[in-house]
Amino acid sequence: MSGRNGENGDTGPVPRLVAPDWGGDALVVAGLAVPDRPGITTVPVEGNPRAVAVSADGTRAYTANHDAGTLSVVDLGSPGLPVLRTVDAGKNPCAVVAGLTGDQVCVAAWAGDQVRVFDKEGLSPVPLPVGAGPCAVAAAPGGQASLVCVVNETDATVSVVDVSTAGSPSVAATVHVPGATGAIVVARSGRFAYVASRGEGTADGWVTVLDLDAHGRALGAPVPVGAEPRALALGPGGDRLCVANYGSATVSLATVDPGTGQVGTPRPVSVGPHPVAVDFAPDGTSVLVVGQTSGTLTAIRVDTLAATHLGTPVGAVPAGVVHGPEGAFAYVGDQATGDLVTVRTAPRETDEIPTGAGSKPVNVAVSPDGAWAYAADSASDKVAVLDLDTRRPGTPVALGAPHQPWDVAIAPDRTFACATSPGSSSLLLLTPAPGETLTLDGAVTVTPIALAPGASPYGVAVTPDGRYAVTADSGTATVSLVDPKGGRYTIAAQAVDCQQPTGAALSPDGRTLYIADFARTPENQQGGKIAVLSRTGPGQWQPLDPIDATAGRLSGPHEPALSADGLRLCVANYQNGTVSVLQRATVDDAWAFHMAVAKTPTAMQRPYGLALTSDGGTLYVSNAAGQRATVEVFDISTNPAQYRRTITVENNVPIPPGLALSPDGQYLYAAVSKTWMSDNNALGTVYGTELAKNDQQMAIVATSPHQPVDRPTGLACRDDRTLYVVNQGRDEAPTREASLAVLTLDGTRLAVQESKTLPLDKAAMPYSIAAADDGTAYIADFTSRTVTVLTSGVTPVPVGSQGSSSPWDVAVTDDGAYACASDRAAGAVHCVRLAGDHEVVSLAVGRDPMGVACAPGGARAFVADHGDDSVTVIALSGAAGAPEVVATWRHPLIVGPESVSVSADGALLFVTSENNGAFLMLDTATGTPLFTVPAGRALAGSAPDPHLATPRVYLADAEGSAVSVADTTALGLVGPTKAAFDLRQARR
Structure with missing residues (x-):
């Protein structure tokens, strides 16, 4: 195809076609530097x-x-x-x-x-x-x-x-040879020639194979083809032969052994009347056929023999066809009009972008501007970054151990992206710098959001408004709606019903909140209470009967601590230097006072923070006796409690610290606030110790001004590597904002690896904090009498039952009405209404449904029924106004489908199958297979380009360590150019 351009004097190599013009006594040269607009030069x-x-x-x-x-x-x-x-x-x-x-x-x-x-x-x-x-x-x-x-x-x-x-x-x-027709081709090796014949005295067609190394000896008997073979072509690899059978309106396609020249049994494919010319695409995956009297152009996949006919004639009397550079366009010569007709050709792989040695990309997400993409590498803790303009990899985004991504999605406004990590039951949030949007090479912050334990999320999608990321949780039979911007709400003072809330504890199921009310009443100067709130819905809490000072033997309660089974509640009594222990037999019983924990002969002073082991047997109490901040350790499995030892936190400190115990019970942390000091700088320190070592002195974990610790009053362990620290800041001049510091610890768990802060309301005077398993934080606000709730924004919606359900993939309609999740175990698709009460409609589909995709417009969803070799079609607003199954498509080419996606114009459905290096294109209106396109080794998820004018799809090649780029252009006319070509004699 490359040569030298003569029409403009440029001597650099450019693609072109040259062909004779019989009637015009000329040579015509078509420059194809711009493939869809040939430049014509005529030479007499x-x-x-x-x-x-x-x-x-x-x-x-x-x-x-x-x-x-x-x-x-x-x-x-x-x-x-x-x-x-x-x-x-x-x-x-x-x-x-x-x-x-x-x-x-x-x-x-x-x-x-x-x-x-x-x-x-x-x-x-x-x-x-x-x-x-x-x-x-x-x-x-x-x-x-x-x-x-x-x-x-x-x-x-x-x-x-x-x-x-x-x-x-x-x-x-x-x-x-038997009645030669003048059609002949020689293999690239030069050893074999293939000659088309019409037969002697008959219209029967034959192909004779000549061994040129043996003086042209015919190899065996001629191979039968259709009537009147007029043209033939060898594929670029020399392993396919195509013959145009003018008299039988067919072409014959046969395999060829390049080493022996042997032609396999030809297989006929019907085309338009009087096929006169054939040409293989440069990659050999398809062949174009032109019908002389009908003007029909047909594209045939050589692997499946699937034929697609261009609906519009390509000319009055087309006589030849040839592919242009890269195979994206082809050219047809019309003898009647003297036109060179340009045609968009069939789909094909155009390129691949490597994702790194050893990578195993399984899903792809394309940015809304179509310039870059993310690919989830299931073999590492990284998301690959791909430049779609230059087709080169960028710098991967490291998610950190133990997160290994499976699926990835990008918000429409590019304010965030997210990736699922099934192994760690997390959603990884990828965000740009504040006020920025995600770009190809911009800085990205990764924040893990914990889903329910054992959730094992696989598929993820983002709602059109960017409000939620939606995950399909295979382990918990849920679809989780995750607020990526982080939820925050306030439990109002009327619901909290406390005068001076200072501490909070949460039941294991996250449904009951205990709030320590430090306030003394006129009747009881040593009073206070424990308010009890029940969660009735997202962000909705209802007060229950409180535990009053008499029932709980309370005296200025400061912080509560609850055992993992919810049967033991401990309360630090700031006023009388004791801890009240309450018990109940079941979670439905009322609380009853069990014992008071005290230290003798040196009493505790102002016990402030508490930490309780998960079994409720060991209690850690902060103390400030003798101007020394300490932690007193008690065994409370017996009555009375037994004092065990003292751990020094810091000397010369008159205020007891807040405490937090790691979920695994191995590390204890303390926060010391120096609020009595008037220094204008941030003041405070977080300490920690590994309990198994029985150290007498805690070590510094974080201290101001090196870390964001400013008058810390409470802390909690988000998990074994993350600390939440409540900073009151400074109310007097110069003021400093109250904040929540999120400290990520390094491998020692006694030093800070990285940190960030979230602003809090300084006027509310945030005090202590409780953390739920999902990362939600509850902060008692002393002055405003409220509780601030910082949530992970995770709302799990049950769609089945654990064990019998296994949600796998999820897609969201572009109108934001539904999230559709496939369920591999239940053989169903769950359609979750995203607004209102999250109503779930479950529809039976084929066995082992895996991939699911929604068509533009929100009208339909498509499901890859992996176990049934089928595709199910769901109308999301069916006859009764609810989702319903309207069709099931089966075809020999639909085998073990794993993933589906829909082109931006909604016309094409892309299907990948298990361990298959090709993807299948279906007509979304009828389910008719159009093309099978080889594009890798083992294709997994696919992501179409978001632009209507860019007919491309990007496919994760799990075994090829790459993302394949495929042009999905269907056959179509571009336009004619005046050039009287005889393309049967065209040369490139």
Whole structure:
């Protein structure tokens, strides 16, 4: 295809086509630098040029001028494309081949029963007699061929001409064939020639294989094809043969063994009437066929023989077809109108973007602007970043251990992206710098959001408004709605009903909140209470009967602590230096006072913070006796409690610290606030100790001003590596904002790896904090009498029952009405209404449904039924206004489907199958398979380009460590260009 451009004087290589114009006595050169808009240059030559050839280096074109009996030599490398010379070529020359050994050129003179062999410049002619009526010549492509096959139409023979010695051609063999039609092709190896014949005295068609290494000996009997074979072509790999059967409206496709030349049994494919020309795509995956009398253009997949017909005729009398550069466009010559018709061709793989050695990408998300993409690498803790413009990888986003991503999604406004991590039951939130949007190479912050324990989320999608990320949780039979911006709400003072809330504890199921009310009443100066709230819905709490000072033996309660089974409640009594222990037999029983924990002979002073082991047996109490901040350790499994030891936190501190115990019970942390000091700088320290070592002194974990610790009053362990620290800041001048510090600890768990802060209301005077398993934080607000709730924003919606349900993939309609989740265990798709009460409609589909996708417009969803070799179609607003199954598509090409996606225009459904290196394209209106497109080794998830004008799809190649790029263009006309080409003789 590459050569030298002569129409504008540029001598750089450009793609082009050259072909003769019979009626116009000209050579036509079409420049294809812009493939959909050919630039045409016409070069006058002598009468009735029937054929053209191009030298191996692309600098010369040769036309065989039938009526003039001449050969014209055109300089393709010079401006204006001058004709260098026109020389005698014998009587009625009709075929020419170039690029032979020594750059020789061979011309067939039909009426002279001879060929003439010239040098590259059309000089030094050598005539050589051959059979009667030589009408076609062919040689191995690629240059330096030493043998030329000459088809002699009149006596039905093929002359094998040896041109290995320049200037001394000879006939090496003459082979009889049954009624040659003039269609012949030579394999790239130069060993085998394939000749089409109509049969002697019959319309039956045949292909004869000649072994040129054996003097043209025919290999076995001719292979039967359709009637009147007019044209044939070999695929670029030499392993496929296509024959246009003019008389039977078919083409014959057969496999070829390039090593032996053996042709397999041809398989017929119906096309338009009178197929006259065929051409393979450059990648060999499809072949184009043009019908002469019908104007029909047909594209055929060579692997499946699936045929697609262009609905609009490509011309009145089209006579030839040839692919352009990269195969994205093809060109058809219309004899009746003198037009060169440009056609968009069939889908094909165009490129691949590597995702890193050893990677296993399984899902892809394309940015809304189509410029870049993320790919989830299931074999690492990274998300690959891909530049879709340059087709190069960017710097991966590290998610951190133990997160290994499975699916990935990008918010429409690019304010965040997210990836699921089934192994860690987390959603990883990827965010840009504040006020920015995600870009190809911009900084990204990764924040894990814990879902329910054991959730194992696989699929993820983002609602159109960017409000939620929606996950399909295979382990908990839920669909989780996650607020990626982080939820925050306030439990109002009326619900809290406390005068001075100082501490909070949460039941294991997250439904009951205990709030310590430090306030003394006029009747009881040592009073206070524990308020009890029950969660009745998202962000909704209802007060229950409180635990009053008398029932709980309370005296200025400061912080509560609850055992993991919810049966033991401890309360620090700031006023009298004790801890009240309450118990109950079941979670439905009322609380009863069990015992008071005290230290003798040196009493505790102002016990503030509490930490309780999960079994409720060991209690840690903060103390400030003797101007020393300590932690007192008690065994409360017996009554009375037994004092065990003292851990020093910091000397010369009159205020007891807040405490937190890691979920695994191995580390204890303390927060010391120096609120009595008037220093203008941030003041405070977080300490920690590994309990198994029995150290007497805690070590510094974080201290101001190096870490965001500013008058810390309470802390909680989010998990074994994350600390929440409540900073009161400074109310007096100079003021400093109250905040919640989120400290991520390093591997030692006694030093800070990274940190961030979330602003709090300074006027509310945030005090202590409780953390739920899902990361939700409850902060007691002393002054405003409220509780601030910082949530992970996770709302799980049950869609089945654990054990019998396993949600796998999820898709959201672009109107935001539904999230559709496939359920592999239940053989169902759960349609969750996103607004209101999250109503779930479950629909039975095929066995083991995996991928699910929603069509543009929100009308339909498609489901890959992996176990049933089918695709289920769901109407989301069915006859009764609710989701319903409306169709199930089955076809031999739908085998083990795993994932589905829909093109931006809604016309195409892309289906990938288990361990298959090709994807299938279906018509979304009818379910008709259109093309199977090879695009990798083992394709997993796919993501179409979001732009209607960009017909591409990106596919994760799990075994190829790459994302494949495929052009999904369907057959379609682009437009005609005035150029009287005979594309049957076109050369690239």
